[in-house]
Amino acid sequence: MTNSPSVSRNGAHGASQHEPHVVIIGGGFAGLAAARELRKAAVRVTLLDRSNHHTFQPLLYQVATAGLAPSDISVPIRWRLRHQANATVLLAEVVGIDATRQIVRLDDGTEIPYDFLIVATGARHAYFGHDEWSAFAPGLKSIEDATDMRQRLLLAFERAERTDDPAVRDANLTFAIVGGGPTGVELAGSIPDITKRALRQEFRRIDTRQTRVLLIEAGPRILSTFPEALSRAAQQDLEGLGVEVRLGVPVTHIDNDSVTIGEERIPTRTVFWAAGNVASPLGRMLDADTDRAGRVKVATDCSVPAHPNVFVVGDLSIVMRENGQPAPAVAPTANQTGQHAARMIVASMNGRPRTPFQYWHKGDLATIGRHKAVAAFGRLHLSGYFTWFLWLFVHLMYLVGFRNRASVLLQWGWAYVTWQRGVRLITRNTVSGNMVTGNSTGSRSASASAQVAAPEAVSPAAVSSNAPAERDLRLV
Ligand SMILES: Cc1cc2nc3c(=O)[nH]c(=O)nc-3n(C[C@H](O)[C@H](O)[C@H](O)COP(=O)(O)OP(=O)(O)OC[C@H]3O[C@@H](n4cnc5c(N)ncnc54)[C@H](O)[C@@H]3O)c2cc1C
Numbered sequence: 001m002t003n004s005p006s007v008s009r010n011g012a013h014g015a016s017q018h019e020p021h022v023v024i025i026g027g028g029f030a031g032l033a034a035a036r037e038l039r040k041a042a043v044r045v046t047l048l049d050r051s052n053h054h055t056f057q058p059l060l061y062q063v064a065t066a067g068l069a070p071s072d073i074s075v076p077i078r079w080r081l082r083h084q085a086n087a088t089v090l091l092a093e094v095v096g097i098d099a100t101r102q103i104v105r106l107d108d109g110t111e112i113p114y115d116f117l118i119v120a121t122g123a124r125h126a127y128f129g130h131d132e133w134s135a136f137a138p139g140l141k142s143i144e145d146a147t148d149m150r151q152r153l154l155l156a157f158e159r160a161e162r163t164d165d166p167a168v169r170d171a172n173l174t175f176a177i178v179g180g181g182p183t184g185v186e187l188a189g190s191i192p193d194i195t196k197r198a199l200r201q202e203f204r205r206i207d208t209r210q211t212r213v214l215l216i217e218a219g220p221r222i223l224s225t226f227p228e229a230l231s232r233a234a235q236q237d238l239e240g241l242g243v244e245v246r247l248g249v250p251v252t253h254i255d256n257d258s259v260t261i262g263e264e265r266i267p268t269r270t271v272f273w274a275a276g277n278v279a280s281p282l283g284r285m286l287d288a289d290t291d292r293a294g295r296v297k298v299a300t301d302c303s304v305p306a307h308p309n310v311f312v313v314g315d316l317s318i319v320m321r322e323n324g325q326p327a328p329a330v331a332p333t334a335n336q337t338g339q340h341a342a343r344m345i346v347a348s349m350n351g352r353p354r355t356p357f358q359y360w361h362k363g364d365l366a367t368i369g370r371h372k373a374v375a376a377f378g379r380l381h382l383s384g385y386f387t388w389f390l391w392l393f394v395h396l397m398y399l400v401g402f403r404n405r406a407s408v409l410l411q412w413g414w415a416y417v418t419w420q421r422g423v424r425l426i427t428r429n430t431v432s433g434n435m436v437t438g439n440s441t442g443s444r445s446a447s448a449s450a451q452v453a454a455p456e457a458v459s460p461a462a463v464s465s466n467a468p469a470e471r472d473l474r475l476v
Helices: 029-037 057-064 131-135 143-162 166-172 182-198 228-240 281-285 331-349 385-398 405-418 444-451 468-474
Strands: 021-025 044-049 053-055 074-076 087-091 094-098 103-106 111-113 116-119 123-125 174-178 212-217 243-247 251-254 258-261 264-267 270-273 277-279 307-312 364-368 372-377 380-384
Touching: 021 029, 029 044, 029 116, 029 331, 057 143, 057 182, 057 385, 094 281, 116 331, 143 166, 143 270, 166 174, 166 264, 174 182, 174 264, 182 212, 182 228, 182 243, 182 364, 212 258, 228 243, 228 364, 228 372, 228 380, 307 331, 364 385, 372 385, 380 385
Parallel strands: 021 044, 021 116, 044 087, 116 307, 174 212, 174 270, 212 243
Antiparallel strands: 053 074, 094 103, 103 111, 123 277, 251 258, 258 264, 364 372, 372 380
8 A cells, every 4th residue: 555655644543554555536415425434434534625714605695795604614624623633634735646556646746646546626606718807706615715705795785885976886886696596596695685784884884785786597487497487486586686697698788887798888897797607627637538518527436447546526527417418417316426445445444345326306495695595305395484494404503513503693693683893804915005086986907906806815824723713713
């Protein structure tokens, strides 16, 4: 079995150096599920992630719209695995995989050998060949993305408050969300809440209730993976909140001052992107077939056909269900494929045959604003207030082990009642970059570069402690 000097230097893990070395790249749902599944296995696990924290992505939109704080939905990965003696967590960016030599390469040149590899590096947003839009229309995948969105959202109101020009004010009070999937719907539904309630009393020169929110979807309906009746219900609920839902026309241009839908140019200073995904580039380093989005077509046991000791799981993989359809790119698929890969490793070690992955679909849920949701559980289709409570319950269940359920419930309840102020802090450069001074909408190129704020860094110190009581302080 491989010896891995960079890992064995760390005396934290309790397994013998002669036990097989399982390297997991990515501490999202899939990577963490795999690591947890191996907790009793006679292996050494090394989990590598470029970020020190695991993020509960389904609630990112709440951070982006100033409803929850980043620490409410994230935990340091090493804290999550603190009791797992056979697991070592390393903060590291993986830049290469050589499946023939059985090594992964880090950005500083370090090579880590493995006996088994699980690649779980997920996906990022894609702009359908218009990468130049990324500067004006950020997507939502990480805590950094969410705090960037929150910053843009709050700054738009600050600019609107400062200007005397009605056109500039209106552009700043217009928010466009591109993509009518669950993320777009949840983002669009959350903005009216903050504008009509939380911000209303805080501004003197603008009426935040005048805010315009557009949800733009090129297809014929929002929530296209849900049954049609639920799409219609969700659209009605959004429109009830004041959101303009634009269907059937694609976005053709985005810049610092506007979004263009078909031929119609709409002045806006804030566009959010929730429309497309591209898989992590590591998937293309594995001698495997990939689909157009770069997702790896894995064998039925989630391994790479040319390299049976390499598994690809979660959003980076495309794995078929029994009905011949690919499993959806959602958290349950990530959890289940991660667990399956881990079980297949144990089976191989014990000389047992591998079994095909079987996907269990748990249903689809999406919220609309603070009080409504839609849900599809097989033939059971639900919408309205009750469904929102169901959504709350399901998400709290999934936060188990993440944080204390009761504490989260209390904190959320308090945040909902009080519109917690702390999450509406603007913490980065405002006046020179994102603030419009005077009455103009600003130079496009100059403010464009300023608008792409550097992600808030996770300092090295932030990964050094395991003390549970301090874990929230170590997040942004
Ligand atoms: C905004 C949003 C809302 C969602 N809502 C829902 C929902 O309501 N319900 C649902 O079921 N699903 C939802 N999903 C989908 C779900 O979150 C994903 O399917 C799931 O997170 C995929 O897990 P993963 O482990 O494959 O990837 P991720 O969770 O994305 O984790 C990938 C990890 O790999 C790390 N990484 C990437 N590249 C490297 C590298 N080169 N080196 C080191 N580390 C690297 C990243 O830092 C990250 O920690 C949502 C997703 C988003 C973005």
